[in-house]
Amino acid sequence: MTEGATILGLIVIGGFIPSIVHIVTTWDYQQTLTVTGPTGTQQVTNKVPVQTQLDAILPFMLPVLLTALVYWLLKRYNLNPLWAILAVFAFGIVVGWLGWFAPTLPAPPAS
Numbered sequence: 653m654t655e656g657a658t659i660l661g662l663i664v665i666g667g668f669i670p671s672i673v674h675i676v677t678t679w680d681y682q683q684t685l686t687v688t689g690p691t692g693t694q695q696v697t698n699k700v701p702v703q704t705q706l707d708a709i710l711p712f713m714l715p716v717l718l719t720a721l722v723y724w725l726l727k728r729y730n731l732n733p734l735w736a737i738l739a740v741f742a743f744g745i746v747v748g749w750l751g752w753f754a755p756t757l758p759a760p761p762a763s
Contacts, residue, residue, distance in 0.1 A: 666716075673715035677703045678754050714753075 679702040687694050706713050722740060725731045747753045 669715050669719050670712035673719060675714040675718060676754050677706070677714065678751060679703075681705070 681700045681702055683698045683700060685696045685698065687696060710716075718740070722736050725739075726733065726736055744753075
């Protein structure tokens with residue numbers, strides 16, 4: 653009974669991860685296609701947001717991966733939770749400053 657309650661509790665906590673941890677990548681993948689036709693050759697450049705592709709594979713993948721990484725660090729290296737919080741804080745400051753991640757998806761540029 654205790655083991656079942658533990659598993660149920662972990663599932664419920666796992667369901668809360670996307671509402672507590674907010675990570676969205678701002679990276680874009682740029683693809684250039686060369687189209688050859690009867691009238692000539694044309695190059696088409698297509699920008700694809702990486703976050704859209706990640707959401708297509710598994711919604712809220714980045715928050716779950718960050719939570720899993722912190723949990724693994726806590727268990728594997730017997731890390732003090734205070735150090736884990738400071739590491740996540742420093743990581744957030746650095747990648748936010750670099751512009752790699754944002755709390756929400758940026759608006760697409762006007763075409």
